[in-house]
Amino acid sequence: MGRRSDHSRAELEALILAEGQRLMAEGGFARFSAREVAKRIGYAVGTLYNVFGSYDLLLATINTVTFEDWAKHLEARLARASDDRIAALVEGYFSFAADHPNLWSAIYDHRLPTDMAMPDALAARRGVLTDIVVREVATVLPDAGKDRAPRLARSLVATVHGHCAFALNGSFALMGETAPLDMATARVKEALAAAGATLPA
Amino acid sequence: MGRRSDHSRAELEALILAEGQRLMAEGGFARFSAREVAKRIGYAVGTLYNVFGSYDLLLATINTVTFEDWAKHLEARLARASDDRIAALVEGYFSFAADHPNLWSAIYDHRLPTDMAMPDALAARRGVLTDIVVREVATVLPDAGKDRAPRLARSLVATVHGHCAFALNGSFALMGETAPLDMATARVKEALAAAGATLPA
DNA sequence: TTGTAAATTGAACAGTGATCAATTAAAAAA
DNA sequence: TTTTTTAATTGATCACTGTTCAATTTACAA
Secondary structure: OOOOOOOOHHHHHHHHHHHHHHHHHHHHHHHOOHHHHHHHHOOOHHHHHHHHOOHHHHHHHHHHHHHHHHHHHHHHHHHOOOOOHHHHHHHHHHHHHHHOHHHHHHHHHOOOOOOOOOOHHHHHHHHHHHHHHHHHHHHHOOHHHHHHHHHHHHHHHHHHHHHHHHHHHOHHHHHOOOOHHHHHHHHHHHHHHHOOOOOOO | OOOOOOOOHHHHHHHHHHHHHHHHHHHHHHHOOHHHHHHHHOOOHHHHHHHHOOHHHHHHHHHHHHHHHHHHHHHHHHHOOOOOHHHHHHHHHHHHHHHOHHHHHHHHHOOOOOOOOOOHHHHHHHHHHHHHHHHHHHHHOOHHHHHHHHHHHHHHHHHHHHHHHHHHHOHHHHHOOOOHHHHHHHHHHHHHHHOOOOOOO
């Protein structure tokens, strides 16, 4: 059984998050449980509640880590992109979800209780993903319209999210759609073109 | 306690679905339970399993009823629409979700086990919603491109879904977006315009 | 009236999130 | 070094979940 001498608080927190994310990746939101995480790291359930305060905060923190992993994935994808960075961005959005479907779904499966707001610290960490999109959108917009980048970027993220969600939850398959990524990319480019963006041929 | 003399099988099925949908609307997916539905209609848990076979099938059926309610809502919204039926469609999509957030969310919160496909009968009933969108999209497309209506409609549904999901789950609020409906409508109209659609001024 | 087939029950099982008195270990004080 | 204090850790306990299925009850046919 775990003891204080084994792990500092920071180490314990990292241990719980790492094992929690692993369990989430394996079995998804529906099969996730605090008890199973505790068992795997050799601590009792109560310890997780000591460290994270509640089940919801544990989940929100695991999902925030996933957000950060996702943002790293996007940056890596952009780093090896051709001249079409917008296409790379959409592809990176999809491929992270495809590579880690359970982690990606957990972000949207978990809803905080109505009386509980997302802690500012976690919200800020999640913001990095949108920031990347805003930056890339601003790059292709004409100087005259760069101030519209934040709102347009949010809307494009929602657009891609919708396509990605339907691709992963089977809605697209049920409708007979076989190329969700192409569809999402087309919608994004149309919207950028309508905003006067300069896109590669 | 419920007896056979009280309700025929069809009546019992309808009773379970009605009370199940009511419970879902009240407490959402997280607070839903078969036991609570059984208690409210005065039958034992086992009866729900007799009628629906499993928890997942009960949920899938309740959500299918919600799909049908949603489609009716869309048709009613279209019936009182101005010349801009596309805007009415997007508004109807959003307003159903806003009016019944727990019912709407339950559709996407519930995922069938990976080894269980959506029964054909339920999938067909859910299709009515997409059919409406395909019909309206085909109406505004030029004759030369009407064959593209199904794929474009699916993509537009995904686009609006993304915006609606972000509006309801708080993602847009966290990003500072205050007019998700306007954003969704703008994206849809851009995509239709790019496809050569005739839209009201 | 009796027999049969079907519907209905609810206790039982293994699991969940959550709590908190009791224990144990580390750090501080004597 | 001992003693005291503080904090971390435990795991039994509670009320709940989906699921099963032998036992019961009901409806209907013979």
